[in-house]
Amino acid sequence: MTNLINRRTMLKAGAGAALGAGLFGLSACGDDGTPSSSSSGAAGTPKRGGTLRWAVAAGNATQVADPAKASGTMPLLIATNCYDTLVRADENYQLTPALATEWESTPDALTWTFKLRQGVKFHDGSPLTAQDVVYSFKRILDPALAAVGLAQIGPYLQPSGIAAVDQSTVKLTLTKPNAFIPVLVSAAGFSIVKDGTTDFKAGNGTGPFTLTGFDAAARTSLARFDGYWQDGKPYLDAVQIVVIAEDATRLQAVTSGSQDVVDNITGANTLLLKGSVEPYMLKNGGWVGLTMFGDTAPFNNQKIIQAMQYAADRKKIMSVVAPGIDIVSPDIPIPPADPFFPSGLQPRPYDPDRAKALLKEAGVSGTFGFDVYAYEGDKLDTAVSFKSTAEAGGINANVITWPHATFFTDIFKKKPAIGISVARLHVSQALPRLYGKGGDLNITHFSNPQFDELVAKATATTDQAQQKKLFGDALAMVNDTAANVIPGWEGQVYGKNRKVQGLSAANGAHMYLAGAYLA
Numbered sequence: 001m002t003n004l005i006n007r008r009t010m011l012k013a014g015a016g017a018a019l020g021a022g023l024f025g026l027s028a029c030g031d032d033g034t035p036s037s038s039s040s041g042a043a044g045t046p047k048r049g050g051t052l053r054w055a056v057a058a059g060n061a062t063q064v065a066d067p068a069k070a071s072g073t074m075p076l077l078i079a080t081n082c083y084d085t086l087v088r089a090d091e092n093y094q095l096t097p098a099l100a101t102e103w104e105s106t107p108d109a110l111t112w113t114f115k116l117r118q119g120v121k122f123h124d125g126s127p128l129t130a131q132d133v134v135y136s137f138k139r140i141l142d143p144a145l146a147a148v149g150l151a152q153i154g155p156y157l158q159p160s161g162i163a164a165v166d167q168s169t170v171k172l173t174l175t176k177p178n179a180f181i182p183v184l185v186s187a188a189g190f191s192i193v194k195d196g197t198t199d200f201k202a203g204n205g206t207g208p209f210t211l212t213g214f215d216a217a218a219r220t221s222l223a224r225f226d227g228y229w230q231d232g233k234p235y236l237d238a239v240q241i242v243v244i245a246e247d248a249t250r251l252q253a254v255t256s257g258s259q260d261v262v263d264n265i266t267g268a269n270t271l272l273l274k275g276s277v278e279p280y281m282l283k284n285g286g287w288v289g290l291t292m293f294g295d296t297a298p299f300n301n302q303k304i305i306q307a308m309q310y311a312a313d314r315k316k317i318m319s320v321v322a323p324g325i326d327i328v329s330p331d332i333p334i335p336p337a338d339p340f341f342p343s344g345l346q347p348r349p350y351d352p353d354r355a356k357a358l359l360k361e362a363g364v365s366g367t368f369g370f371d372v373y374a375y376e377g378d379k380l381d382t383a384v385s386f387k388s389t390a391e392a393g394g395i396n397a398n399v400i401t402w403p404h405a406t407f408f409t410d411i412f413k414k415k416p417a418i419g420i421s422v423a424r425l426h427v428s429q430a431l432p433r434l435y436g437k438g439g440d441l442n443i444t445h446f447s448n449p450q451f452d453e454l455v456a457k458a459t460a461t462t463d464q465a466q467q468k469k470l471f472g473d474a475l476a477m478v479n480d481t482a483a484n485v486i487p488g489w490e491g492q493v494y495g496k497n498r499k500v501q502g503l504s505a506a507n508g509a510h511m512y513l514a515g516a517y518l519a
Contacts, residue, residue, distance in 0.1 A: 046502060050518040051238040055250050057264035057377070058404060059243035063216035066200040067191035068140050068147040073263065074216045076188050077241060080510040081222060082123075083191035083205035086114050086133070086170075087182045088512075091282045091492075091505040093426045095182055099128065099192055099206065100170075109177040109462055116168040120229045122194050123203070123210045130164035135195040137162045137172075149189035151440040152429060156181075177460035179467070180428040187429075188510055208234040208514035218243055228514070235502070235517035245404065247377065254495040260518070261500055265493040266378040267321060273495045280503055281325075284335040285492025286423040288321055288382040290372060290397075293416040294483030295445040298370070303362035305483050309348050311355035311393030314487035317385040321378050322490035331486045332475045333422065333430045340427040342472035345479060347488075355393030369396040373411045374419030375404040378490055383419035386485065413443055421490065427471050431455045435478055444483040451477050 056073045063072045067079035086100040100114040120128040138159045140147040161173040172181065184190070194204050203211025206229065209222035222239040244250040244262070251269055253259040254277050265279065273279045290308070292299035299305060314328040327335060328347050334340060359368050374383040380401060387397040399419070402411050411418060420443070425433065432455050433439045435446040451474055458470035494511075496503070499519045506512035 044501070044519065046235045046515070046517040047519060048235050048517070049237050051240055052236050052500065052513065052516060052518065053258070053260045054239060054241045055244040055253050055259040055262040056241060057243075057245060057247070057250060057262075059217045059245075060405070061215075061217040064200065065203060065211060065214045065216075067193065067205070068136075068145060068149065068189055070188050070191075071148055072216065074214075074220055074241060074243070076510045078203065078211060078214070078220065078222075079188035079191050080207075080506055081209045081239070081513050082203040082207040082211050083188075083193065084120075084207050085186050085188070085190050085192065087186040088506050089183060089186035089426075091284065091424065093183060093186075095186060098186075099133075103182055105179070105181070105462075107462065109179040109181075109460060110174050112172045112174070112181045113165070114170045114172075116170070117229060118168065120206050121227045122206055123225055123227075124194070125227070126194065128192070128206055129167050129195070130170045131167075132195045133170045133192055134162050134164050135197075136190075136192045139193070140190065147189060149184075149187060151438070152184055152187070152433065153190075176456075179462045180426070180459060183426045183428060209239060212238075222513075230514060233514045235515070236513065239513060251495065254497065257497065261494055261496045261503075263494050264377060265495045266490075267381050268323060270323060270493050276498055277495055278498055280494040280496050281491040282505055283325065283491045284327070284337060284424050284489050286421050287329065287333055287335070287486050287489050288318075288378055288421045289331075289419075289484055289486040290383065290386060291418055291420050291443045292483040293443075293445045295447070296416050298362075298368075299416060299483050301362045302481065303358045304364070304368065305485075307355040307358035307362065307368070307393060308390065308395060308485050310351045310358065311390035311395050312348075312386055312485050312487050313350040313389035314347050315350075316389055317382060318488040318490070320385045321381045322488070325489070325491050327489040329486055329488045330479045331482065331484055332479050333425065333434055333486065334427050334475065335424065335489045338427065340468055340471045340475075342475050345476065350389065352393035355390070355395065359394050364394075367394050367396050369398060370417055371398045371400055371415070372417040372419055373400045373402050373407075373415045375402050375407045377404075378421050379419040382421070382487070386419075386487070418443070423492070424489075427475075428459055431471065431474055431478070432459075435482060446478070446482050448477065448481070 058073050063075045065078050067083045070076050070079040084099045088096050088098040099117055101117050103114045105112045139145055140149045141159050156174045156178045163171045165171050208225055208228045210225050212223045213221035220241040224234050224237050250262045254262040270279055318326055318328055330345050330347050372383050374380040383399045387399055390397055433441045437452050454470050454474040458467050461467055501519045502515040502517050504512050504515055
């Protein structure tokens with residue numbers, strides 16, 4: 001009973017006791033749930049008005065404005081800024097209240113109850129109710145919708161387990177325990193929409209901005225919602241988002257002043273952000289590396305994978321991919337600063353001689369060659385840098401550059417070896433999605449029932465020490481046996497004019513613009 005009382009107390013403070021207050025710390029927030037971390041710029045009085053001009057690297061005409069299907073930069077910006085989730089997470093996965101002001105679970109982590117914020121309105125003026133949350137979650141569970149969150153929550157929740165207790169209370173009754181539900185529902189794909197909504201062109205959410213124009217391949221426009229529940233926010237009148245695919249053109253746009261913020265600044269380009277422009281960085285934005293089909297020859301030979309891992313000069317690769325950050329890593333999908341990072345786990349040293357010996361043990365005579373596909377930017381930099389360091393270890397990586405526009409339709413999940421970057425995920429999502437049976441991002445074809453059991457136990461327990469141990473054992477298994485080379489972590493770097501202040505990250509690593517302003 002004492003444990004349950006403590007959990008309720010912490011959860012009502014918005015910290016998420018089931019996530020482990022000792023591991024995550026308390027995320028400071030104001031009464032309106034505004035995160036106090038991850039903001040840009042010096043302290044000062046925010047100014048109202050103005051239009052923020054934002055250029056993104058990628059857009060695709062097939063992308064949609066439905067937040068439940070948000071995939072890609074433009075749809076995720078819409079989901080994060082035109083809608084709200086029950087809980088908000090920053091890039092370090094510290095939680096603050098959003099549409100839910102408090103949440104609690106039963107001791108067995110099978111039932112979760114969320115209390116909704118009072119006075120929240122949709123863009124059409126109608127009030128937020130528990131039925132809107134029920135509708136939103138049931139949509140996500142509908143296989144016909146193909147929602148991005150289905151693979152994550154589907155194993156734990158059925159439509160019959162979603163109920164409105166009253167107008168401001170929602171209860172989720174799970175089919176199996178999950179102590180990390182608040183983290184899961186903080187993702188942009190779990191944004192709350194109005195009951196009955198099927199047309200998302202108007203973007204009728206509860207977020208700080210309304211959607212006034214949407215063309216995912218070219219341009220999107222947002223306008224301030226004066227009825228937003230955070231008093232006084234947003235500060236901007238409007239946001240104009242355009243697609244500029246070429247790295248050099250996008251960099252020129254921010255340095256010349258024609259754009260206020262641009263994304264996807266990679267490699268040495270980060271060093272060009274000076275004068276009137278500066279970098280805005282999410283330091284643990286994501287990992288870079290090579291992934292291979294571990295069930296397909298020649299990558300189903302563990303010694304070949306190990307040879308590739310020892311042939312990667314991690315520090316040299318990361319000095320090219322993310323200069324000035326230098327976060328090298330073991331071959332696991334969480335950064336060294338993560339509270340769940342296994343203590344004592346070290347990156348493999350650069351050892352070309354050992355790589356050659358492993359190749360010989362694998363039956364390779366001479367040089368081991370393979371094709372690796374990547375598109376321009378950090379993915380290509382990673383593949384090319386790996387190629388240069390791996391040659392000394394008897395490995396010849398033939399790097400094939402593929403257009404970004406068709407990489408995810410023609411190459412991703414289809415070719416056995418790719419250069420990739422993956423945004424940081426909470427460990428409770430990273431492991432099952434990237435390496436679990438049926439994981440939607442299992443691009444290494446990793447398969448191990450013992451691993452799946454460890455992750456299931458870690459997700460189910462509310463004991464913080466057990467969570468860390470079980471996840472640590474699963475991460476060690478990935479490091480030892482998964483078919484990937486993860487040399488390190490890059491910052492998610494934006495170039496911005498110095499007048500742009502108040503940027504912050506939400507839902508993991510997506511830009512939340514309610515507090516942004518032009519100084």
